[in-house]
Amino acid sequence: MSRRRVGVLVSGRGSNLQALLDAAAGDYPAEIALVLSNVPDVMALQRAARAGVACGVVRHRDFPDRETFERRLDERLREAGVELVAQAGFMRILTPWFVERWRDRLINIHPSLLPAFPGLDTHARALAAGVKLHGCSVHFVRTVVDEGPIIGQAAVPVLPEDDPDRLAARVLTAEHRLYPACLALVASGQATVEGDRVRLTAGASQPIDAMLQNPAA
Numbered sequence: 001m002s003r004r005r006v007g008v009l010v011s012g013r014g015s016n017l018q019a020l021l022d023a024a025a026g027d028y029p030a031e032i033a034l035v036l037s038n039v040p041d042v043m044a045l046q047r048a049a050r051a052g053v054a055c056g057v058v059r060h061r062d063f064p065d066r067e068t069f070e071r072r073l074d075e076r077l078r079e080a081g082v083e084l085v086a087q088a089g090f091m092r093i094l095t096p097w098f099v100e101r102w103r104d105r106l107i108n109i110h111p112s113l114l115p116a117f118p119g120l121d122t123h124a125r126a127l128a129a130g131v132k133l134h135g136c137s138v139h140f141v142r143t144v145v146d147e148g149p150i151i152g153q154a155a156v157p158v159l160p161e162d163d164p165d166r167l168a169a170r171v172l173t174a175e176h177r178l179y180p181a182c183l184a185l186v187a188s189g190q191a192t193v194e195g196d197r198v199r200l201t202a203g204a205s206q207p208i209d210a211m212l213q214n215p216a217a
């Protein structure tokens with residue numbers, strides 16, 4: 001099986017990166033070819049190095065504007081033969097230039113059941129709204145932040161004793177299951193974009209359905 005080469009963009013500790021690295025170490029349709037951070041000395045880079053994956057730093061502060069920074073990111077990704085890009089805690093809003101250059105090949109994970117609670121502080125906002133289900137979404141990136149065709153979602157219950165930290169921990173467990181599953185669907189060609197929606201090939205929905213039914217299992 002030919003594996004798609006994936007570049008992962010990070011800014012912090014990289015727990016979702018670790019989930020992708022662990023998945024890619026087995027029978028998986030993608031390989032993590034490059035990890036790039038805009039912040040030096042973060043744990044995510046240590047995780048990549050331990051896994052033997054090429055990694056590097058492209059500091060956004062070294063560039064005069066966002067697009068110039070992103071052009072260097074793009075160069076590094078293309079030099080590594082990257083075919084798909086996954087954001088995993090990458091704390092930069094990408095410009096339309098980069099998003100359109102990688103259109104339908106750029107994915108992100110967000111800690112809410114989109115379209116609910118885009119942006120920051122999703123867990124506190126979910127608690128304040130009194131929702132009974134919360135979760136995470138993996139989607140193709142578009143120029144509007146936290147919008148784009150949804151590949152998969154995982155739901156977790158909101159419990160009476162939850163605070164933002166407890167709820168965040170439960171969602172993060174679901175993220176670590178969902179992100180590798182969704183990247184596999186994209187890398188294998190089982191998830192494609194038609195208009196503003198993701199189409200899954202016959203038989204491809206079962207891994208996501210099972211996760212929705214029992215996300216903490």
